[in-house]
Amino acid sequence: PVGKLHRWYKQILSDFEKKAYKDKVGQQHLREPVPRHQKEGKVRVKVPIFEAANLGPEMAIDEKYICGKYYTILMNRENGKIAMMANTLKTNDLEEICNRFGAKRFEVRRLTRDLSQAFGWLGRKVFMNAEQVGDKYHVLVHGFDAINSVRLLLKGQELTAQREAKN
Numbered sequence: 177p178v179g180k181l182h183r184w185y186k187q188i189l190s191d192f193e194k195k196a197y198k199d200k201v202g203q204q205h206l207r208e209p210v211p212r213h214q215k216e217g218k219v220r221v222k223v224p225i226f227e228a229a230n231l232g233p234e235m236a237i238d239e240k241y242i243c244g245k246y247y248t249i250l251m252n253r254e255n256g257k258i259a260m261m262a263n264t265l266k267t268n269d270l271e272e273i274c275n276r277f278g279a280k281r282f283e284v285r286r287l288t289r290d291l292s293q294a295f296g297w298l299g300r301k302v303f304m305n306a307e308q309v310g311d312k313y314h315v316l317v318h319g320f321d322a323i324n325s326v327r328l329l330l331k332g333q334e335l336t337a338q339r340e341a342k343n
Contacts, residue, residue, distance in 0.1 A: 204276065221269050225261035228280050235303070236288040236311070237295055239265055250274070253288060267294045274302040290314045 204226035234253040239246055248270055250260040262273050274281060287306040289295040291314045299308045 222263040225258050228277050230257040230259035233285040267298050
């Protein structure tokens with residue numbers, strides 16, 4: 177069933193089989209610097225998806241672990257389309273890739289991200305007009321961790337008070 181769904185998506189729903197799409201695949205990869213006698217350098221960072229048309233006013237950026245590799249995904253929150261998917265977590269590489277969006281990146285008004293400093297730095301450097309918002313999952317995780325640490329502190333104090341009361 178999974179194979180059938182994959183074939184159906186690849187051959188019918190997506191433009192993957194069209195020549196125009198096949199010619200675009202791999203164009204946005206980051207490559208090593210090349211000597212003069214070579215046309216292209218070795219691929220340093222794969223960028224399987226890069227669509228400037230999918231940028232919008234509300235974007236989200238996060239990392240995903242897919243088939244043993246980490247990818248950074250930039251997604252339009254309004255329509256769910258992926259604007260960029262890169263096989264790296266390095267902010268310098270991500271900045272270089274995102275700068276290829278050109279002036280279109282200034283249209284982003286809100287960037288939802290996790291609370292990592294790397295994505296904060298990337299958001300300030302690349303999407304300068306965007307307000308940065310922490311995603312609710314990471315905000316809730318930090319809140320629950322803080323509540324749990326206070327709970328454990330109070331529990332320890334109560335146990336100490338009970339021991340001292342027995343003596």
